[in-house]
Amino acid sequence: MAIRVALVGTGNCGRLALIQLIEDPRFELVAVGVSTDEKVGTDAGALAGLDVVTGVTATKGIDAALATQPDALVYCAMGDTRPVEATRDVMAALSAGINVVGSAPGGLQYPWGAMPQKAIDRVEEAARSGNSSVYITGVDPGFATDLLPFAIASTCQRIEQIKTMEIADYATYDGAEVMSIVMGFGNPMDQPGMLFYPGILSAAWGTAIKMLAAGLGVEVDEITESYELEPAPEDIEVATGVIAKGTVAAMRFEINGMVNGKPVIVVEHITRVREDLRPDWAQPAQPGGSYRVEITGEPSYVVDICPTSSRGDHNYAAILAAAGRIVNAIPDVVAAAPGIRTTLDLPLGTGKGLVPR
Numbered sequence: 001m002a003i004r005v006a007l008v009g010t011g012n013c014g015r016l017a018l019i020q021l022i023e024d025p026r027f028e029l030v031a032v033g034v035s036t037d038e039k040v041g042t043d044a045g046a047l048a049g050l051d052v053v054t055g056v057t058a059t060k061g062i063d064a065a066l067a068t069q070p071d072a073l074v075y076c077a078m079g080d081t082r083p084v085e086a087t088r089d090v091m092a093a094l095s096a097g098i099n100v101v102g103s104a105p106g107g108l109q110y111p112w113g114a115m116p117q118k119a120i121d122r123v124e125e126a127a128r129s130g131n132s133s134v135y136i137t138g139v140d141p142g143f144a145t146d147l148l149p150f151a152i153a154s155t156c157q158r159i160e161q162i163k164t165m166e167i168a169d170y171a172t173y174d175g176a177e178v179m180s181i182v183m184g185f186g187n188p189m190d191q192p193g194m195l196f197y198p199g200i201l202s203a204a205w206g207t208a209i210k211m212l213a214a215g216l217g218v219e220v221d222e223i224t225e226s227y228e229l230e231p232a233p234e235d236i237e238v239a240t241g242v243i244a245k246g247t248v249a250a251m252r253f254e255i256n257g258m259v260n261g262k263p264v265i266v267v268e269h270i271t272r273v274r275e276d277l278r279p280d281w282a283q284p285a286q287p288g289g290s291y292r293v294e295i296t297g298e299p300s301y302v303v304d305i306c307p308t309s310s311r312g313d314h315n316y317a318a319i320l321a322a323a324g325r326i327v328n329a330i331p332d333v334v335a336a337a338p339g340i341r342t343t344l345d346l347p348l349g350t351g352k353g354l355v356p357r
Helices: 012-023 063-067 083-095 117-130 147-153 176-182 200-216 314-328 330-335
Strands: 003-008 027-034 058-060 072-075 099-102 133-136 158-169 222-231 236-238 241-243 248-259 262-272 289-298 301-305 339-341
Touching: 003 012, 003 063, 003 330, 012 027, 012 072, 012 314, 027 063, 058 063, 072 083, 072 330, 083 099, 083 117, 083 133, 099 314, 099 330, 117 133, 117 339, 133 330, 147 158, 147 200, 147 289, 147 301, 158 200, 158 314, 200 222, 200 248, 200 262, 289 314, 314 330
Parallel strands: 003 027, 003 072, 027 058, 072 099, 099 133, 133 339, 158 262
Antiparallel strands: 158 289, 222 248, 236 241, 248 262, 289 301
């Protein structure tokens, strides 16, 4: 029997998740929630960019979607700039007995040590009261910072450091809120995006650091952060507008999980809006962008992950990967024990059900 699923949030990730929910016979789409009036009443097929009519039309917000009493909710609403509201939405679903799989709020990927304990307790209580579970994931932080390094680390005899990297050109990324408000592209050099407010990097990627530490069986003593910004040498056109000359056009940031005074777990991001900016920073393994896992140990590894898609570029492919990770986790999350679930809790995903028959 197909799993009944509702989806809330039809932005970059949600729209791609919606494609699979419509096309994958393991799922029955029962509701779609949107945040803008313009999308209300639109068929899910049109929202997904598919030439199909599903009979499921979009409603405003989350309440109508929850009222359909699905087995699971795919929650892809914005969480970066509204973490409190996203957490409330997730708790409402859990309390109603609806399992949640999604991309937000990011803090729930591995909240212990990264979120206030009171907030964690409230989410856990909602899950217990509804006998439901929640799993939040993505790419980075997400499977590129947990599933992939764990798989590679399992072959080592000794590990000194694990570093995960995103190296990407964001010129074609069309998420205006993420680009301008969160990351600060196009901002004056002395007014960086909210990502670079003190402590935000550590909070945003602390989930990844803490989960890797838990998997490795080590205690992180401290999380440190640093960043560099590079201005645009001239006006640069991107998907969200124009990055004016002299404003932020490239960035490199690093978050270190310190163990006994050493950076044992490192997350590094190098993000440009043109490939020739800061050539001295690490370059992607394919044009546009890639992910990298570096393990220093015995043996040592450098593994590049190069997502591509027949429907779009590297940015599209990366978001598609996040959507696939979310949707494919639904059966395991529905079957999981109540509470906050992480990659450490769920069975190894194998791609079951994805080969056409």
